Amino acid sequence: MTSSWGGRYDLVMSETRMAASGRIAAPAEKLFQIVSSPARHVEIDGSGMLVSSVDAGTTTKVGDTFDMNMDREPLGDFPEMGKYQVRNTVTQIVPNRLFEWGVGMVDGDSIGHVYGWELTPLSDTETEVTNYTDWSALPETMKSYWPIVPLHMLEESVEKLRRVATD
Numbered sequence: 001m002t003s004s005w006g007g008r009y010d011l012v013m014s015e016t017r018m019a020a021s022g023r024i025a026a027p028a029e030k031l032f033q034i035v036s037s038p039a040r041h042v043e044i045d046g047s048g049m050l051v052s053s054v055d056a057g058t059t060t061k062v063g064d065t066f067d068m069n070m071d072r073e074p075l076g077d078f079p080e081m082g083k084y085q086v087r088n089t090v091t092q093i094v095p096n097r098l099f100e101w102g103v104g105m106v107d108g109d110s111i112g113h114v115y116g117w118e119l120t121p122l123s124d125t126e127t128e129v130t131n132y133t134d135w136s137a138l139p140e141t142m143k144s145y146w147p148i149v150p151l152h153m154l155e156e157s158v159e160k161l162r163r164v165a166t167d
Contacts, residue, residue, distance in 0.1 A: 019132035038066035046156025048074030112138035
């Protein structure tokens, strides 16, 4: 699939994982600073669900948490959910290579799905970027509701990251 900026995206979907990948003309270190900063997630969110970061703290290790204000309306699937807050817990972090978090409610544990960014340096100035979601750890009774975010919205997140990192 060709992007709006003329680059190419690779889109992958399985029964429990979905990913959009593309090349960005920026070093992996710069991209990691963006994707691992909760305060910047709204800027690169392709779903339109992220409203604001509640805490703009840093995330440096597995187990760190960050809260986000959300709005379900852009998806149009469960309008009764409206605005709500989630607590995200870092599940994997490899500096300049991987940032992944599990999503849960503020007063509960992660429910078993994760979002993440994989960064593969191709050179000092270009990086292969993959934005993914995985719901393989969800209880079987919940899997029929996933994926929450459609594939084209993950692709839009990669595009937004490209714009933020290169403009």
